Each structure stands twice: as C-alpha cells, then as structure tokens.
Amino acid sequence: xxxxxxxxxxxxxxxxxxxxxxxxxxxxxxxxxxxxxxxxxxxxxxxxxxxxxxxxxxxxxxxxxxxxxxxxxxxxxxxxxxxxxxxxxxxxxxxxxxxxxxxxxxxxxxxxxxxxxxxxxxxxxxxxxxxxxxxxxxxxxxxxxxxxxxxxxxxxxxxxxxxxxxxxxxxxxxxxxxxxxxxxxxxxxxxxxxxxxxxxxxxxxxxxxxx
Amino acid sequence: xxxxxxxxxxxxxxxxxxxxxxxxxxxxxxxxxxxxxxxxxxxxxxxxxxxxxxxxxxxxxxxxxxxxxxxxxxxxxxxxxxxxxxxxxxxxxxxxxxxxxxxxxxxxxxxxxxxxxxxxxxxxxxxxxxxxxxxxxxxxxxxxxxxxxxxxxxxxxxxxxxxxxxxxxxxxxxxxxxxxxxxxxxxxxxxxxxxxxxxxxxxxxxxxxxx
Numbered sequence: 001x002x003x004x005x006x007x008x009x010x011x012x013x014x015x016x017x018x019x020x021x022x023x024x025x026x027x028x029x030x031x032x033x034x035x036x037x038x039x040x041x042x043x044x045x046x047x048x049x050x051x052x053x054x055x056x057x058x059x060x061x062x063x064x065x066x067x068x069x070x071x072x073x074x075x076x077x078x079x080x081x082x083x084x085x086x087x088x089x090x091x092x093x094x095x096x097x098x099x100x101x102x103x104x105x106x107x108x109x110x111x112x113x114x115x116x117x118x119x120x121x122x123x124x125x126x127x128x129x130x131x132x133x134x135x136x137x138x139x140x141x142x143x144x145x146x147x148x149x150x151x152x153x154x155x156x157x158x159x160x161x162x163x164x165x166x167x168x169x170x171x172x173x174x175x176x177x178x179x180x181x182x183x184x185x186x187x188x189x190x191x192x193x194x195x196x197x198x199x200x201x202x203x204x205x206x207x208x209x210x211x
Numbered sequence: 212x213x214x215x216x217x218x219x220x221x222x223x224x225x226x227x228x229x230x231x232x233x234x235x236x237x238x239x240x241x242x243x244x245x246x247x248x249x250x251x252x253x254x255x256x257x258x259x260x261x262x263x264x265x266x267x268x269x270x271x272x273x274x275x276x277x278x279x280x281x282x283x284x285x286x287x288x289x290x291x292x293x294x295x296x297x298x299x300x301x302x303x304x305x306x307x308x309x310x311x312x313x314x315x316x317x318x319x320x321x322x323x324x325x326x327x328x329x330x331x332x333x334x335x336x337x338x339x340x341x342x343x344x345x346x347x348x349x350x351x352x353x354x355x356x357x358x359x360x361x362x363x364x365x366x367x368x369x370x371x372x373x374x375x376x377x378x379x380x381x382x383x384x385x386x387x388x389x390x391x392x393x394x395x396x397x398x399x400x401x402x403x404x405x406x407x408x409x410x411x412x413x414x415x416x417x418x419x420x421x422x
Contacts, residue, residue, distance in 0.1 A: 106318070113321060113324030113325050113327070113328045114320070114324050116328050120331055186422040189422070190421050190422065193421070209404060210404070211397040211400070
C-alpha cells in the first residue's frame, strides 16, 4: 500500500466527505450559487499565498532531490494555474485589491497557520499537512470537469489537467520516501478536517474578520 | 498615551467584550458551571504550552535587554503559576495525561498557530499578538479575585497576584519601546478576537478534534 493510501485509510470516511462534499457535488451539477463560489475563491486565493510561503519555508528542510522536483513542477505549472485563476476572477469580478481588502475566516486563518506551523517544524510534517490539499484537488478537479456551469468547468480545467497531475505525482513520490507514523497521521487528519470545514465555511459565508 | 492604550483604543469595545465577557462575569459571581471551567482549563493548558514555545521561538529576534527581563520574570514566577494550576487541576480532577489526550478546539488551534506564526515573523509582531493574553489576564484576575467560588478564586489568585503584575510590567515596558503601526494593530485585534472566541468556545464546549 502506498503511503498516501495509508494516510487516506487512516482518516476513514473523512476523505470522501472532503472530496465529495456538498460544495463539490453542487459545483459538478452546476447548482452551487455563484456567490458561495465567489466567497470560496477569495478565501482560496488567500490560502494559496500562505500555502506557497509555507512550502518555501519548509523547502530548506526537505531532501534536495525531492524538493527540486516539487518546486520545479509547481513553478513550471504556476503560469497555467494563474491564467485559469485570472479568467475565473474576471468572471466573478474580483481582483487582487478586493482579495487583500477581505480578511480570512476563522477556518482559513487556522488552516493557513497550521500549514505554516508545520513548515517550521519539519519537511515530513509539512508534507503530511500539505498532501490533502494538493492531492484532494486532483480528485475534485477530475470530478467537477464537465460541469454545465462555465465557471466551475473553467476552475476544474486546471485541477483536472495533466499539468496539475504532474504536481501531484512528484508530491506523492516525496511522500513515498518517508516513514508514516502516528504524528503524521494526526497532521494529515487535521488538514482533511480543515478542507471539509473550508467548504462548509464557504456555504455558510462565515465572517472574515482576521487580517 | 502608552502603546498599550493605543492598541487597546484601536480595537474599540472589543477589549471590554474580552475582559468582561459573560464567562468572566460568571466566574466572579461564582455562577459559571464547573464543567465549562474544566473544559476551559484543559484548552488553556494546551494554549499555554504553545504560547511558551512561541515566546521562545520569538525570543532570539527580540532586543536582548527586553527579552532578558521578560524571560526572567516569566520563569521566576512560573513555579507559583504552576502551583496554583496544580491545585486547580486537583479540584477539577484533571492531569497532564487527560490534557494530552484531549485535542484542541478550532479556536484554540487557530489562536496557538497564530501566535507561533508571528513568533516566526518577528519580535514586534509576536509582542502585539501576545499582549492581549498576558495583559488581559491581569485585569481579569483582579476582577475575579474574591469570587464566592473557591476554584475561581484560587484561579484568580495567580493572575491577580503581584508576581503576575510584574510579568505584565516588563511586557508593557517592551511594548513601549516599539513603534505601533497598522499591521501591529491588526495582529493585536486578531488576538483580542481570539480571546473572546476562546471564552465562547468554552461556554459552547466546541468539539476538540485537532491534535
């Protein structure tokens, strides 16, 4: 069994709750209200900034061959990701200034600080915290692709792309080289819970008071 | 105006909402249910561990004279704090093993990671994040002292003590030496909000799923 499967199995049905959340299903069916998605996109954009900073903070603690592949793969495909993001932003009438103006909701604030915390602790800990987001979005992208809603289909065109798939492969390759223990399972589980709470906070449109 | 007053004024009525929260008033009146307090004490104990680690993480970034006073004052009075905590724990039938077994609630997880995050960013940022907890508990301790409830009175006997007051003085002295800007006000405000949410999470007894 791969290390990813070990981690995924260790959280029981939480994984399915994450990648097949009501939010995701409604994206696929095209029934998700656009204002929920807009709320989500702003929070997600703030998330990605801290996530990338956390990756960089963790990078010096990683084995050089693995981190070279990961950074190479991420920065090689970042243009495509940003291009899709820009198109989605245009559809939603949001931009960098609006995103900076809006604060984090509690879940997003907690999740991003969780990532940063483990990026300071060590590479393996960060990897366990980071995997649910990176790998989960691959499954979600493939699932949502083909949505009758133009914006959700556009959004999924990146996470369901071969380029994104390559990112996931190098991350899984690095994950395969470490030894999974109880602490890493806990960190992974926290992140899966955060992903579920992230969808829920977008459906509820939680207050965004944290700057 | 002192820097502390500048920060406190910048959050408007949030400061009073924190130090005179329903939770605090019920401690003073002795009407707070003991199981709410027990829930709170477990979360607070987990909080203090990460808070102290964050202080140590930030310490190398601080001016040496200020941090020497702060660490000296905290570690000099830590025995008294631990002694009171031990007595409170005995009254509540909790111990280290129970505290380790129980997870963080979302608010506590977010708050502790917020502290750790800013302890990595810089001393001034950490100080702004840390001040609401350290200084607020001075006001709360003095207010709750004399509660008809033996346990709450015991708890307040530390935060309302001269030893604790000395901790607060050296922290305010360090705070006075920095230049307050908008970012520090934001960090301070986040922490005040976390303190309010911390009381509320204890009244609600939020799920403690984060390890």
